[in-house]
Amino acid sequence: MATDTTPTLxxxxxxxxxxxxxxxxxxxxxxxxxxxxxxxxxxxxxxHLRMFEMAADYAxxxxxxEVVGAYLSCVGDAYKKTxxxxxxxxxxxxxxAVAGSSWLSVDPWExxxxxxxxxxxxxxxxxxxxxxxxxxxxxxxxxKEAKIALLAGADLIQTMSTPGVWDxxxxxxxxxxxxxxxxxxxxxxxxxxxxxxxxxxxxxFVIQQLVQNDISSTKIRLFRRRDxxxxxxxxxxxxxxxxxxxxxxxxxAASTSSADGKGKMAGESKGxxxxxxx
Amino acid sequence: xxxxxxxxxxTTDNYTFPVNRLKKQMDNPxxxxxxxxxxxxxxxxxxxHLRMFEMCADFAxxxxxxxxxxxWISPVSDAYKKTxxxxxxxxxxxxxxAVDQGSSxxxxxxxxxxxxxxxxxxxxxxxxxxxxxxxxxxVETSDGxxKKVHIALLAGADLIQTMSTPGVWAxxxxxxxxxxxxxxxxxxxxxxxxxxxxxxxxxxxxxYVIQQLVQNDISSTKIRLFRRRDxxxxxxxxxxxxxxxxxxxxxGDDGGSSTHxxxxxxxxxxxxxPTPGSSST
Numbered sequence: 170m171a172t173d174t175t176p177t178l179x180x181x182x183x184x185x186x187x188x189x190x191x192x193x194x195x196x197x198x199x200x201x202x203x204x205x206x207x208x209x210x211x212x213x214x215x216x217h218l219r220m221f222e223m224a225a226d227y228a229x230x231x232x233x234x235e236v237v238g239a240y241l242s243c244v245g246d247a248y249k250k251t252x253x254x255x256x257x258x259x260x261x262x263x264x265x266a267v268a269g270s271s272w273l274s275v276d277p278w279e280x281x282x283x284x285x286x287x288x289x290x291x292x293x294x295x296x297x298x299x300x301x302x303x304x305x306x307x308x309x310x311x312x313k314e315a316k317i318a319l320l321a322g323a324d325l326i327q328t329m330s331t332p333g334v335w336d337x338x339x340x341x342x343x344x345x346x347x348x349x350x351x352x353x354x355x356x357x358x359x360x361x362x363x364x365x366x367x368x369x370x371x372x373x374f375v376i377q378q379l380v381q382n383d384i385s386s387t388k389i390r391l392f393r394r395r396d397x398x399x400x401x402x403x404x405x406x407x408x409x410x411x412x413x414x415x416x417x418x419x420x421x422a423a424s425t426s427s428a429d430g431k432g433k434m435a436g437e438s439k440g441x442x443x444x445x446x447x
Numbered sequence: 448x449x450x451x452x453x454x455x456x457x458t459t460d461n462y463t464f465p466v467n468r469l470k471k472q473m474d475n476p477x478x479x480x481x482x483x484x485x486x487x488x489x490x491x492x493x494x495x496h497l498r499m500f501e502m503c504a505d506f507a508x509x510x511x512x513x514x515x516x517x518x519w520i521s522p523v524s525d526a527y528k529k530t531x532x533x534x535x536x537x538x539x540x541x542x543x544x545a546v547d548q549g550s551s552x553x554x555x556x557x558x559x560x561x562x563x564x565x566x567x568x569x570x571x572x573x574x575x576x577x578x579x580x581x582x583x584x585x586v587e588t589s590d591g592x593x594k595k596v597h598i599a600l601l602a603g604a605d606l607i608q609t610m611s612t613p614g615v616w617a618x619x620x621x622x623x624x625x626x627x628x629x630x631x632x633x634x635x636x637x638x639x640x641x642x643x644x645x646x647x648x649x650x651x652x653x654x655y656v657i658q659q660l661v662q663n664d665i666s667s668t669k670i671r672l673f674r675r676r677d678x679x680x681x682x683x684x685x686x687x688x689x690x691x692x693x694x695x696x697x698x699g700d701d702g703g704s705s706t707h708x709x710x711x712x713x714x715x716x717x718x719x720x721p722t723p724g725s726s727s728t
Binding site: 189218219271355385443 | 660672681711
């Protein structure tokens with residue numbers, strides 16, 4: 170299992186993570202499904218993790234899919250998006266976040282590339298690893314290819330219906346060959362987001378958020394710049410990591426390190442009481 | 448992780464007021480010391496409850512002259528007989544699990560939940576005032592003096608809304624609480640804060656409204672709903688609380704199946720998630 174002390178990985182020593190991937194399902198008449206969440210994850214938040222849980226519930230109750238695996242794929246540094254810290258940090262934080270999960274994995278393949286990779290290529294990679302080289306999944310009806318699907322928030326799908334953002338060929342390739350599980354987000358009109366993607370709707374599954382949850386990485390970074398608490402918005406090991414590495418501070422401003430001897434835990438509000446005398 | 452603190456048959460006799468995380472000395476003698484008291488069912492406690500404290504701490508620091516010296520959760524007693532109320536012992540245990548390793552400053556006070564009779568909030572706040580100010584004389588400042596601590600209710604806007612709903616609270620209690628103590632109110636989606644405060648204008652100087660910059664609607668009601676529907680509650684409540692709920696089969700539908708760890712899944716994880724097994728390569 171990857172930890173934040175993993176020495177710098179390169180593509181040469183890369184191996185596709187399969188420890189939490191199921192190779193056999195026993196339910197009849199179900200298609201194996203692998204969920205792939207692509208994104209910046211700068212940083213990963215509880216909402217990202219919730220997306221997977223919601224998708225798994227949705228797949229079980231509303232579809233004939235059976236989830237056999239789930240992966241987070243961090244975008245590479247070439248993407249040059251605001252707020253992106255080094256890929257190595259983002260992958261480490263994701264690994265810390267899923268350490269306690271029994272089924273979520275982190276695949277560093279995309280992040281290890283120096284050049285930017287389109288999402289279509291990333292999904293191709295998973296198909297290659299799981300189905301072509303991996304031989305798919307055993308089912309009571311024989312060997313089946315696992316369906317590889319993108320898991321994303323409605324905001325990502327909205328970019329797909331915004332002209333000029335995605336290459337239409339990529340949208341077609343992704344939604345035709347793979348498909349998407351989309352989690353609704355406050356602030357995104359899902360019908361509008363799907364309006365230009367009508368031909369693909371049989372391959373698009375919309376999951377409602379029963380709990381309105383608007384934790385965005387953008388806000389986490391904002392809170393950090395403003396010296397505000399990020400606790401309970403991101404997993405504790407991620408809070409610690411951010412503190413230890415002074416991520417997202419304004420110009421490397423002083424970190425509220427837990428080593429400040431004041432007894433506060435990393436990421437807690439500086440307005441919370443701390444006691445030198447303990 | 449530390450075992451829950453509740454004794455097998457807790458009574459108010461073996462009760463002591465928790466002060467282990469109470470600040471012993473103020474940093475800034477110019478500021479007014481503040482103690483935050485969150486009353487509620489906490490059935491179960493969620494990440495949003497914990498966020499409330501953090502948001503309030505940021506707010507107090509940036510927008511007021513208060514210096515927080517302590518924060519307590521006071522779960523309601525079983526006598527309250529509200530829907531979905533798990534037994535007080537369970538609720539106390541879950542709160543304790545949530546803050547033991549999950550916070551450095553929040554404490555759980557068992558005085559209210561261990562009483563057999565229902566205690567009105569005004570009396571609960573009186574209790575904190577008595578313990579902190581009468582018994583202990585308040586908090587020390589760096590120049591050796593002792594300052595009286597301002598006791599305030601910490602609550603979501605939904606609770607304040609009940610205060611402006613006729614017939615819910617005794618008007619004398621509202622007056623007593625808001626005049627003598629005051630409240631820090633965290634906005635909640637679904638509650639119109641202006642409407643909620645409309646009939647409480649005379650006490651507005653003692654009411655502080657904290658905006659949620661992150662819309663977060665995790666409610667205990669929804670947690671219980673998810674459990675009844677066999678849906679995942681992970682990442683909505685702290686992990687040890689998820690564990691506890693599973694182990695004690697709380698909030699399930701008539702003792703519904705628990706996704707026990709023995710099939711390899713972690714407690715509370717979606718039943719739609721793959722169970723690891725020998726089928727992995």
